Amino acid sequence: MALYxxxxxxxxxxxxxxxxxxxxxxxxxxxxxxxEAEREAIFKRAWxxxxxxxxxxxxxxxxxxxxxxxxxxxxxxxxxxGQVRAFHNICRHRGNKLMWNDYPRxxxxxxxxxxxCKYHGWRYDxxxxxxxxxxxxxxxxxxxxxxxxVPVHCEVWAGFIFINLAxxxxxxxxFLGAMVTDLGGxxxxxxxxxxxxxxxxxxxxxxxxxxxxxxxxxxxxxxQEATPAARPKMPGFEAPYYNLxxxxxxxxxxxxxxxxWPTDYQYPIEIATRSGLFGPWNExxxxxxxxGVNPGGIKAWQMSNFQIFPNMEILIWQTGWxxxxxxxxxxxxxxxxxxxxxxxxxxxxxxxAAQECAVVMFKEFALQDAGMLVGTQQxxxxxxxxxxxxxxxxxxxxxxxxxxxxSWVDDYQRAHPVSVTR
Amino acid sequence: MTEAVLPADFSDLEPFAATWCLATEAERYARRMASxxxxxxxxxxxxxxxxxxxxxxxxKFPLDGLPDDAHHLLQLVHSLIMVAMCVEIWHQPNVIDxxxxxxxRVAEPLP
Amino acid sequence: MPLPAEFADLEPYLAWALPTESERYARRLDSxxxxxxxxxxxxxxxxxxxxVYCDEHPYDDLPEDARTLLRLMQSLVMVSFPVEVWKQARVxxxxxxxxxxxxxxxx
Numbered sequence: 001m002a003l004y005x006x007x008x009x010x011x012x013x014x015x016x017x018x019x020x021x022x023x024x025x026x027x028x029x030x031x032x033x034x035x036e037a038e039r040e041a042i043f044k045r046a047w048x049x050x051x052x053x054x055x056x057x058x059x060x061x062x063x064x065x066x067x068x069x070x071x072x073x074x075x076x077x078x079x080x081x082g083q084v085r086a087f088h089n090i091c092r093h094r095g096n097k098l099m100w101n102d103y104p105r106x107x108x109x110x111x112x113x114x115x116x117c118k119y120h121g122w123r124y125d126x127x128x129x130x131x132x133x134x135x136x137x138x139x140x141x142x143x144x145x146x147x148x149x150v151p152v153h154c155e156v157w158a159g160f161i162f163i164n165l166a167x168x169x170x171x172x173x174x175f176l177g178a179m180v181t182d183l184g185g186x187x188x189x190x191x192x193x194x195x196x197x198x199x200x201x202x203x204x205x206x207x208x209x210x211x212x213x214x215x216x217x218x219x220x221x222x223x224q225e226a227t228p229a230a231r232p233k234m235p236g237f238e239a240p241y242y243n244l245x246x247x248x249x250x251x252x253x254x255x256x257x258x259x260x261w262p263t264d265y266q267y268p269i270e271i272a273t274r275s276g277l278f279g280p281w282n283e284x285x286x287x288x289x290x291x292g293v294n295p296g297g298i299k300a301w302q303m304s305n306f307q308i309f310p311n312m313e314i315l316i317w318q319t320g321w322x323x324x325x326x327x328x329x330x331x332x333x334x335x336x337x338x339x340x341x342x343x344x345x346x347x348x349x350x351x352x353a354a355q356e357c358a359v360v361m362f363k364e365f366a367l368q369d370a371g372m373l374v375g376t377q378q379x380x381x382x383x384x385x386x387x388x389x390x391x392x393x394x395x396x397x398x399x400x401x402x403x404x405x406x407s408w409v410d411d412y413q414r415a416h417p418v419s420v421t422r
Numbered sequence: 423m424t425e426a427v428l429p430a431d432f433s434d435l436e437p438f439a440a441t442w443c444l445a446t447e448a449e450r451y452a453r454r455m456a457s458x459x460x461x462x463x464x465x466x467x468x469x470x471x472x473x474x475x476x477x478x479x480x481x482k483f484p485l486d487g488l489p490d491d492a493h494h495l496l497q498l499v500h501s502l503i504m505v506a507m508c509v510e511i512w513h514q515p516n517v518i519d520x521x522x523x524x525x526x527r528v529a530e531p532l533p
Numbered sequence: 534m535p536l537p538a539e540f541a542d543l544e545p546y547l548a549w550a551l552p553t554e555s556e557r558y559a560r561r562l563d564s565x566x567x568x569x570x571x572x573x574x575x576x577x578x579x580x581x582x583x584x585v586y587c588d589e590h591p592y593d594d595l596p597e598d599a600r601t602l603l604r605l606m607q608s609l610v611m612v613s614f615p616v617e618v619w620k621q622a623r624v625x626x627x628x629x630x631x632x633x634x635x636x637x638x639x640x
Contacts (some may be wrong), residue, residue, distance in 0.1 A: 103628045118626055196529035224511050224518065269506035272473040273499075339525075346531065349480030349488065349496045353473075355531075357503045360447070363525050364507050364517055371521030 004240040004254075011393045012242045019244075019400055025387040026380045028405060029204035035332035041412030042310050042405065043069045047155070047162040047175050049312045049326060050076060054192055055109070055161070056084055060126060063109035064089050064099050068336075069329040070165055074152055075099050075115070079126040086154035086163045087128050091117040092147040098124075115149070124149050158184045179245035180308055182292030183316075190286060191321060191342040195359045198338050201370050203377035205311060205327040205335035206405065211369045212325060213251065213307050213397040215239065221372060222365050225277060229264040241296030242396050247309035247404035249397045254300040257281075257319060270361075275354035277361045278302075282354065284320040284344040293318075307397060309404055320344065323362070333377050339366065428498070429479060429491045435472065435498060438465050442501035443494045447527040450504045455515055459508065466509045469502045485533065493533055536605075537586060537598045540579065546572050549608035550601045554634040557611040562622050569612040569622070576609045595640070603640050 007015035014021065028034050050065045055076070062077035073089040075098060091098045096119040101108035114131065115124040123132035128149035133142065153164040155172035162172050173181050201208055211217065215237040218225065226234050241252040258266060258278040270276030293316050294301040305315045313325040326338045341359050346352040391399050427439045442465060444450045454462065476499050480492045488496065508515050517523075536544055549572060551557045561569065583606050587599045595603065615622050 193531055194529065195527060195531070197525050198528050199523065199525040201523070221519065267506070267510045268470065269473075269503055269510055272470065273477075273503060337525075346485055348485055349483075349492070349499075350477045352485060352496065352531070352533065353477055353499050353503065356500050359527075359530075360503050360507060363527070364511065366525055367517040367520035367523050370523030370525060371517070371519050374521065374523070 003238045013393050013396045013399065016244050016400070019396065019403065023387065024389045024391055024399060024402060026389060027387065028402060029207050029377070030332065030381045030383070032332045034409070035329065037409045037413065038329070038405065039069050041409040043067070043329070044165045045169070045408070045412065046310050047164045047169065047172050049160050049162050049308070050074065051161045053084065053156060053159045053161060058111065060111045060113055062099065062112060064107050066105070066107055067328070073097060074163060076154065076161060076163070077126050084154055084156055084161055085127065086152040087149035088152060090150065091119065091122055092130065092149065093117065093120055093122050157181065158186065159188045176308065177245045177248055179243055179250065179295060180248050180306060182295065183306065183314070185291040186293060186316065187286050188322070190284070191344055193343040193345045193355065195341045196338070197340070197363065198336060199370055200330070200334065200336050201373065202334050203373045204333055205329040206401065207373050207376050208335060208337060208369065209311065209327045209401065210398045211373060212313060213249070213305065213401065214395045215253070216392060216394040221368055225365060227265055227267055237394060239394060240298045243295055244400055247408070248307060249400050250295070250304055250306045251397060252294060252296055252298055252304045253302045254298050255302050256300060269357060273353045273357040274350070275357040277358070279317050279319045279321050279358045280343065280351070280354035282351070286320050307401065333381070337370070427491065427494045429495060431479065432472065432476065432495055435469055438469065439494060439498065443497045444501060445497060445532060447530060450501050454504050454508060457515060459514065462505045462508050462515065466502065466505050469498060470506065473499055473502060488533060496533055535598065535601050537602060540583065540602055543576055543579065543605060546575060546605060547601070550604040551608060552604060552639050554637055557608050560608070561611050561615060564622060566615065566621060569616050573609065573612050573616045576605065580606060580609060600640055607640070
């Protein structure tokens with residue numbers, strides 16, 4: 001087959017030192033003990049994307065974020081100076097959840113000038129400072145300066161809001177590394193028309209993420225992405241470019257836009273709405289210089305999929321739109337998937353219908369992954385096969401991801417030998 | 423005889439309006455899953471050939487100022503996109519190998 | 534005649550004549566604020582007269598029409614907080630919480 005040349009080492013996998021070509025264990029997706037280790041070693045130490053700056057458009061705009069894997073809830077807010085801050089969403093008086101609306105366990109969003117606890121009326125300003133205590137004179141030597149909201153490290157890169165639960169994490173841009181931060185000039189802020197999805201899925205977060213970072217499965221599980229006429233012409237998948245940078249990784253694809261394919265290689269609804277699986281045909285003018293999106297400089301670049309450790313994915317299409325995925329563990333064998341699709345604002349009904357077609361088709365095929373991967377979890381949990389899963393060169397990113405997770409857990413456990421054991 | 427909700431040029435689609443003029447993806451997806459293939463195909467056969475004209479009609483207005491009848495027509499186009507998945511791709515209402523998975527669209531621009 | 538003659542104007546609201554708190558609470562949650570407001574506006578001005586009418590009889594021997602009237606007034610109490618205070622059927626900030634009455638005197 002070999003549509004594209006391999007690196008000099010003979011394969012992409014061997015091109016990157018230390019990745020290895022051996023068989024893989026999936027114990028990291030079925031072990032409750034490993035999950036406990038991940039919670040401490042990864043989710044309380046890595047930068048985690050919790051939103052976009054558009055989620056806090058004005059001074060006082062806030063949203064809450066449930067982070068079950070770290071057993072906490074955060075409130076993210078834009079303060080009076082415009083800075084985006086994050087706090088544990090917990091009142092300092094007696095631990096009540098501070099901001100919630102109809103149900104304490106449900107996320108909420110809104111706008112306020114101060115955070116007021118529903119329980120006893122303690123009030124905090126937008127920088128987390130405690131400003132009001134009901135019947136303050138009843139307390140014993142209470143200094144309000146000692147009882148501000150517990151801050152969480154919060155930094156913004158390219159409009160993406162990240163938090164870090166560690167005491168003193170490395171700066172966000174250092175964590176993200178050059179491959180990711182090179183995307184900083186991409187006009188994410190021009191793509192504000194947004195469709196959000198969420199799903200609770202009965203498999204480990206890494207199993208689902210794996211399906212979104214290799215395309216070896218696409219011609220098989222998603223055979224219907226190709227029309228019946230096109231299907232026989234798509235025997236397999238190869239990517240022209242892969243790259244790794246620290247725990248982060250990316251893959252690019254190439255090919256002509258789907259709109260230029262023969263008409264019987266597109267579904268009728270794609271032609272009727274001038275849109276489809278690969279996005280609307282009408283491309284916004286985002287400028288000629290889109291730094292970082294095609295680091296391999298491949299010809300006929302189509303899209304790049306950046307997997308930002310641990311649980312974030314940004315998938316940028318040449319046709320001028322992008323997707324953002326996040327995978328939030330909720331137990332060793334369940335997680336909540338969040339997916340958002342971002343387009344330029346629709347101006348006409350045709351723009352809207354074109355977006356709708358792309359968004360509907362995204363869901364159709366994502367449901368195949370969501371449906372099937374429950375079976376992967378079940379199969380792995382049988383432990384009928386252990387530590388003996390062969391991965392091919394197109395699954396390089398899967399291999400690198402599990403290696404990175406293991407490396408973070410190992411590092412943490414070496415530094416904290418009395419903590420969770422395997 | 424109920425009152426027409428679609429522009430006069432699209433009166434042939436009026437029989438589908440009560441069922442398929444739905445504002446949100448959640449409603450459209452639920453209606454699709456609750457429909458038979460015969461129902462989905464009947465709607466598709468009648469509506470698919472009119473998508474281009476329908477969007478042409480709606481495009482005469484700004485998206486944030488659609489008159490009610492054009493708004494209904496656009497909702498019908500959205501439902502045709504939904505139904506096209508079943509008619510063109512799966513040949514059944516639910517996604518092949520989608521099992522019991524759900525993926526809820528929790529925020530979307532309207533209209 | 535389900536209600537005493539002088540309370541015939543409340544007959545459109547007979548569906549609210551419910552013997553137990555759980556039935557009254559369930560009906561409240563199933564009602565719109567408009568429905569509760571309409572019932573409240575009709576029944577609230579008659580509350581005192583209704584109590585006087587019922588008090589003419591021994592409580593453990595209420596005639597059927599007075600018993601129905603009293604149950605209607607219990608529902609008036611049920612909708613009064615949604616109408617007067619909450620402006621919605623559910624208690625604000627109550628989340629998914631519920632408190633079930635497991636024993637009560639029934640009129």
